[in-house]
């Protein structure tokens with residue numbers, strides 16, 4: 001029997017779903033004494049090191065967990081479940097880890113690389129282990145800003161390393177105690193195979209001559225993300241729709257491009273590296289009353305084992321009974337339903353307006369800060385809905401301008417990128433650079449950069465927009481809006497250096513299969529997850 005140590009933060013539903021899909025059953029650790037009764041223990045940790053360790057201490061789990069581990073009993077830690085084995089982490093100074101492995105967890109120092117290390121990388125298996133018995137170098141999904149460095153003190157624990165600026169420990173094992181920095185439940189088939197080896201009790205078996213480790217560096221892949229804009233149609237059914245410059249209606253009807261769960265499953269099977277749902281009328285409906293959206297997430301997370309992002313309506317609400325819900329309450333519901341990341345659009349613009357009015361001072365009140373504090377920076381994506389504002393000269397506006405390749409409608413040679421709220425319905429006096437920088441300062445972990453001008457046009461990504469934001473922040477940026485052919489993907493990666501490209505229309509309309517995009521990028525020498 002496998003026991004799951006779920007301390008209540010982060011998306012553990014996907015791990016449960018993966019274990020269920022592999023045909024195994026779980027028991028829950030509900031009290032400290034359950035830990036020493038466990039035959040096999042899985043500890044999935046998402047979010048901040050300190051929050052995880054404080055929760056474990058508060059639940060009285062630390063001492064029995066140390067005793068369980070000291071006895072060398074079967075354990076698989078995931079992400080924070082690996083980091084907790086160390087003495088402590090720079091992410092949470094003063095908070096002790098379990099201290100099983102000597103040394104501390106340190107923040108990435110990866111000059112020129114975005115932090116968090118969020119996406120697909122492979123593992124260099126340093127010694128044989130049943131956990132990696134049939135691993136053949138496939139990409140695995142990582143999402144972390146801190147890592148354990150391999151050194152002589154932890155050499156007897158080192159099972160696999162991965163490169164991101166410098167090598168870090170991507171898997172550790174000693175006897176039957178093992179842990180991985182990546183998320184096997186989010187790493188597609190390769191991750192599910194590793195999980196199965198542990199669930200089947202094979203981790204302690206004889207070393208199996210697996211895939212030979214190789215000396216060359218591991219390679220971080222660019223991500224291809226499928227996006228499903230979702231809303232109720234006039235009949236009240238939740239459908240996948242698609243805007244043309246954010247206008248989702250065709251002949252008066254909401255465009256209906258399919259059922260959300262079915263399309264998400266199709267894109268997962270076609271090789272999408274992530275799936276993003278955007279509840280595009282979330283700004284006006286109360287998402288927690290929007291059970292269909294939560295059900296879409298729940299059903300999708302039962303069969304899609306790559307990261308799921310959900311956006312739309314994540315902000316404070318007061319419902320019809322005058323009951324107040326914070327943005328964190330809304331995000332909690334989405335995480336519990338199976339989301340790995342949430343994306344905030346309109347509320348981020350309003351939060352940044354207040355932040356700028358305070359001269360850039362943080363007061364801990366924003367949804368970004370509060371959700372990142374509990375779930376970690378990597379769980380908070382900012383969805384930006386910008387549109388071009390053309391001007392005759394740089395002096396015509398306080399905002400940073402770009403000299404555009406294509407002049408404006410009246411021949412204006414410059415433009416700035418204005419942020420909007422409510423799905424582009426309302427422009428605000430905030431530009432994309434100040435919004436992105438402010439959100440990074442507030443603790444966001446990633447930028448989803450849409451473009452109202454390019455949305456649905458198939459004219460290609462707005463490279464001038466993407467370059468502006470890519471240059472402004474140190475967190476990953478997803479280019480979105482406008483993909484119309486294979487070349488648009490290689491163009492945006494080559495011209496801007498973004499970590500991911502998102503598309504909707506060309507996938508929904510079956511114009512370009514995801515695998516065709518990936519094959520083309522591989523031919524262009526761009527690293528992708530096969």
Ligand code: 1PR
Pocket residue numbers: 227228229242243245246247248278279280281282283311312313314343344345346347383384385421422423424450451454455456457458480481482483502503504505506
């Ligand atoms: O403001 O926090 O409630 O979030 C609302 C979310 O819904 C935001 O992420 C916003 O981008 C999105 N949204 C709101 N209205 C629309 C609309 O279309 N009317 N979707 C909308 C905007 C952007 C992408 C799109 C890409 C790729 N869609 O999701 O899929 O642009 O398009 P393409 O490849 O077809 O060109 P909040």
